[in-house]
Amino acid sequence: MIKPHKFMNINLSVLNVAYYIVTSLKVNKIMNYDELLMRISRNFEDDIKDIFILALTFLYSLGVISYDKKKDNLELLI
Template sequence: MLKPDKHTNPVLSTVNIAGLIIEQIRNDEIVSYDDLLSNLVNQTSESVKDVFLYSLSFLYLLDKIEYIPDLDALRLRI
């Protein structure tokens, strides 16, 4: 998944999308799940939906983001 090959689109790689997610959350502090996904679709393409959950899981496993269930939103962990 994280290892690129000749078919990997660098714009839609898990690591790149994770970077865009961090950038968006840094700017807005708390971002709803739907707003984050729609912003990423606008920045990249509709194909980002295939990688979005993998990137969120990657950041969550690294303990970089926190999910707020009441708001259905995400924020950075400090």
């Protein structure tokens, strides 16, 4: 869910998942989409695939990451 509400689990917010994505990409500048999703999902008990895509969109729109369609890789730009 993008818009917060009082019953929302803060750990499953877009900003929190985006933080884990940036932290993982700081270790490895370029990662495969599936590898990154698997690494991030280890930190959460729930299925985060939908939130993961929203977090990637958020980071891409801010210019923090780029996506190479041919190689299916995500790269940290900052």
